[in-house]
Amino acid sequence: MTDSNSQHLPETMRAVGFDAPGGPEVLTVRELALPELKPADVLIKVAYAGVNRPDCIQRAGHYPPPPGASPLPGLEVAGEVVAVGSEVPRELLGQTVAALTPGGGYAEYCAAPWGHCLPVPEGMPLAEAAALPETLFTVWHNVFERGMLCDGETLLVHGGTSGIGTMAIMLAKAFEAKVIVTCGDEAKCEAARELGADLAINYRETDFVQAARDFTGGKGVNVVLDMVSGDYVARDLQCLAEDGRHVTIAVLGGPKAELNMALVMMKRLTLTGSTLRPRSDAFKTALADEIAQNAWPLFTSGELKPVMDQTFALADAAAAHARMEAGEHIGKIVLKVSDG
Structure with a gap:
């Protein structure tokens, strides 16, 4: 009916x-x-x-x-x-x-x-x-809920000018975090900087692990949002600070990674990830309610686009x-x- x-x-x-x-x-x-x-x-x-x-x-x-x-x-x-x-x-x-x-x-x-x-x-x-909706729901859940990004912390995002990447830059900056992104050319790096990225790394020319370490004074980043996976994961773990969180949302570079679990133990790292589409309607409704309270007003007011x-x-x-x-x-x- x-x-x-x-x-x-x-x-x-x-x-x-x-x-x-x-x-x-x-x-x-x-x-x-x-x-x-x-x-x-x-x-x-x-x-x-x-x-x-x-x-x-x-x-x-x-x-x-x-x-x-x-x-x-x-x-x-x-x-x-x-x-x-x-x-x-x-x-x-x-x-x-x-x-x-x-x-x-x-x-x-x-x-x-x-x-x-x-x-x-x-x-x-x-x-x-x-x-x-797709990028907002994905970034909110993975960066802020699973990754537990807090103000003053540093987020590393791969694919900084993708739909997910641009959303992650805007939201993280709106909640007063620092943002490092990787991009494939200088034009994309510049676009990411204009959006608010504190550091945009051309991964074809610069080692992002060293650049992230230098930017954070050797401490490392608090959260990595990774849509590449594959051989990036081991490098991501080197970028992470103590108690850092690694969040996987796609496996464009392949689903398998070889990891040094001693590093995970020594730094007390958390490895997590998620897929959004198969989750229950009830889960997505709860997520929508949280977004409506916390993030949607940033867009309806025109503060973010x-x-x-x-x-x-x-x-x-x-x-x-x-x-x-x-x-x-x-x-x-x-x-x-x-x-x-």
Whole structure:
């Protein structure tokens, strides 16, 4: 049983998906039925959808959606709530929201649990709103909850100009931490500095372990946010201060690492990590509530803005994926789905 607003909903929608895994070119537009709502879901008429690395990994065949989730890519959207499930407050109808979705964002309509929605105030561009949930939820949970970053501490982030990296710089600086990032060229280093990074290291030219040690006066950093993994982990542990925390959120450099566990013992290090998408709806709702209290106001007030790279039409999702995989982007790539 669902309630919808007065506007008539179509029976079908344009969406982007793929029939078999492969490169960006497998993404194609198709006509599909609107998603069915669970009792706690809202139906969002999507204005913009964020593009994220997990979308590319899913398209390549290495990140299947969790059971019951839409097979379409797309983990974050912004738009108007046009229908609500039976357990959802009716006041949400007609509201503009940004939502973390379990999938299905690359479409004109997307279902998401209402507890995973954040209100978008008038004046906040919907492209920016759509660029926030996935990175905001990921960084908040991993840097501040798992990594326990405190004011006055130092955070090291790899991939400083990615969507995750730019979000991590902004949030860490907003909460008065120092930030070191690694980037692949000088232009990206400069972009990271403009965002507030205290030190941006071109990892192709400079040993980031030595640079981090020098910056911290030999003490080391308190938290590492690592999306590379592989042979970076052993180097990260050398960067960490005593009681440091290493948080893994992706394994772009490979899932296996060889570690000196004596170093872990001597420095009393903590190694942790997480994946967001498979977590329970209840967990994500609790996370959304904490973000709404602590971090969302920084964006709704205009104090912080997501770093935007390029906007592509929904039909050009393949080009958006190609840009992300080329690694040239700085900040967030989004798809423009509708004017709604």
